[in-house]
Each structure stands twice: as structure tokens, then as C-alpha cells.
Amino acid sequence: MKLFLFTTDEAMAREAQDAGVDSIIVDWEFRGKEERQEGHNLEINRDTLGDLQRLVKACSIPVTVRVNALSDASRDEIDLAIGNGAHIIMLPMARSALDVENFLKMVDSRARTFIQVETVSLAESVKDIRDLPWDYAYIGLNDLSVQRKSLSIWEAVLDGMIERICRTLQGRVFGFG
Template sequence: MSMTKMNREEVDFKLLLFSTDLSFIRAAVAAGVNGIVVDWERIGKAERQRGFDTQINADTLEDLERVRAATEVPVICRINAFGPTTRDEIEAAIRAGADELLLPMVRSAEEVERVLEWVASRAGVGILVETCEAVRQAERLARLPLSRIYVGLHDLAIERGTPNPFRAVSDGLVEEVRRFFTVPFGFAGLTLPDRGFPIPCRLLIAEMARLRCSFSFLRRSFLRDIVGRDPAAEIPRLRRALQAAFEASPDKLEEDHRMLLRAIEAAEPFFRARNLGDRR
């Protein structure tokens, strides 16, 4: 997907921070972060991701309440995958002040429809497309009144049997899914624009511009790379990199896309060593 060069007005790209550290949240919001994600997803996650280098958070209801009281930006709660606990988690998250719920590991449009029914417009509902079933149902999912779509590369890689989570980018799957959706769309996470290993963050930024993404998460890599740095300087620097990418010409974005494909291929040995996928 190519894009025409945008006007020089500021790009409306949302940076959503995974954190329950109130002092850091306040500093990050002051520096330009647009929302905070409190992460409840952990049921079955350790077993599902065994052998892969991933992150499992342990955020609680109390964390959500503390974060909600500490900031005025939107607060998003990632609940567990659809199951016996879903309705109770929805009610608890809404009572605690969540503006939006994120439903991970979607496997059918029916379960998303049920979540929308239970939420009853009291909060937004976003989904993570990170299963083969969700990919196959992307066109149907796109017809639902969702607040955002995020392609979860790690779980999708596990389902597809590849240790390289960026393979879904290089083989065109992310772009294929993206074409169905008009709501805010994102994939992968960002860190500081001069960091990112083994995939340079600057190339992911360019790909997000090429695919007209409108948000991304700041998670493990960002939290690691910003240690000892000032969010008041680093988050605006990240925004400037995003601005430059969205202003780049289609030819420049295609050039960066080709560089990204080469970087993903070169990273295959790294991910094979890191993500053994040992499910025994």
C-alpha cells in the first residue's frame, strides 16, 4: 500500500504506553504519550508462548484503578482471551474506569460480537488479530464497530509455526489484513528511533507510514531503551521520526520497505536462536 505525501500538519499518530508506574506515566504523558495500557492478559499465556521470547504482565484491578486516578488520557485495559472470565473482566474494567478494552487472541467474529453486546457502548472495544482464524475472518471483523485493530506479531508467529515474528510483515500478511480495516490500525511496537534490534525501529516507523497506521504500543523495548533517558526529550524525538516518515515520498517509503525486508531476512538466525518454539 503506497500513500501520497501528507501535508506538513502534525501527524495524528497515537503512542500507547504499557505501564503501571505512575511517575513514569505522568512524565510520558507530559512528553506526548496519548494513552496508557493496563495489561491483564495472562490466562494460558505462559503455556502458549513457551519457548518464545515474549513478555507476560501481571497487572491487576488495583493497577487499573491507580492508573485511572493518575491520568486524564485514555486508559485501555487488555483483558484475557474470550472465555469464562470475559464478562466479569469487562464489568470490572469498566467499573474501574477503562475507556477501552482490548480483546486478545480473537478466534471468531461471534466472540467479538458477544463482547460488544456485553460492553453495550460503555467503552470502546479493540481487538488483536494474532490467530490464523482472525486473519481468515478479517473481512467479517472489519464490519464490526471496533475502536482499533492491532496485529500481534508474536502470537501470530507461534500460530504460523515461524520463529521470526516479523515474517508476517515480509510475506505481506500484515498488509493483507490492513486493507480490510478503516478503524485505527497498528502492528508491532516502537522504541527510540535510533534503536531496535534486530529490526531497526526507523524501518518499522517507515513501514507504519507506508501502511497508514495510526497507533503503536510502547512496551518492552521502549521501556528498556529509555532507561536513563529523559522522556521529555525522547518521546518528542520519536514523534519527529514519525512525522518525517509520514511526510516521505512514496519512493522513499518503498526503498525503506525493501530495506526492512532485507533486515527481516537477515534476522532469521537471531530469531531461530531466541524463539525455539519448544512446545514439548
């Protein structure tokens, strides 16, 4: 199991590092997030380039940057993150294997890659990304439940969707929550 922590607090990041956390996440995902999560009381971060630079200097563990969903700005955002020390790039809201393939091409083996499975379309077609060369995946129950119009984030666990995804990704490094 790999432990990733969202924080821009240097003291907390160092404490997490000492406690065995594997990576600190700097969260640049904000485009379209307010509209997508409206009425759901979910966290929206506005982490900065300065946060990334500070944490890269403060931590000896890898720093991950969660970029925005794929767009015309993705290549520049990925280049900026890697150029400023990000070790892992996380892609949110991928909708298809093509999205994942395009993301992997943009990263171009310059950093490890982290795919969030949090759209219904990607969750239902996860077999199409199983053998792609990403490093980590995470099944995001919050956005998945918003897309599914679920009453609870745990509905995808209870109806078997998460179990199907886990069986499909068996042998790969992934988690959910």
C-alpha cells in the same frame, strides 16, 4: 496514529502522557499465556485492579485494560474494568468475528473497544470484522508468529499477510507491531 503504552508505573505513565501517548494499558491478560508462549521469551504481565485504580487517578489520558481471551469469566472481568474507570477494553486472542461480536455485546458501548488480531484464524478472516463497531485494532506479530510457527515475527510482513490485513482494514484505526 494512536500511541498506547503498557506500564503500571505512575511516573512513567505521566511522562508518557506529557510526551503525547494516547492511552496507558493495564494488562490483565495471563490465562493460558505461559503455555501459549512457552519457549518464546515474551513478556507476561500480572497487572492488578489496584494498578488500574492508581493509573485512572494519576492520568488524564484514557486507561486501557487488556482483559483475558474470551471465556466464561469475560463479562465479569469487563464489568470490573469499566466499573473501575477503564476507558478502553482490549480483547486479545480473538479467533473469529463471533468472538468479536460477543465481546462488543459485553462491553455494550460502555467503553471504547480494541481488538487484537493475533490468531491465524482471525487474521485470515479479518474481512468479517471490518464493519463491526470496534474502535481500534492491533495486529499482534508476536502471537501471530507463535501460532504460525514462524522463525521471525516479521515473516507475516514479508509474506504479505500484514499487507492484506491492512488493505482490508483501510479506513479504520489500526496498527501492528
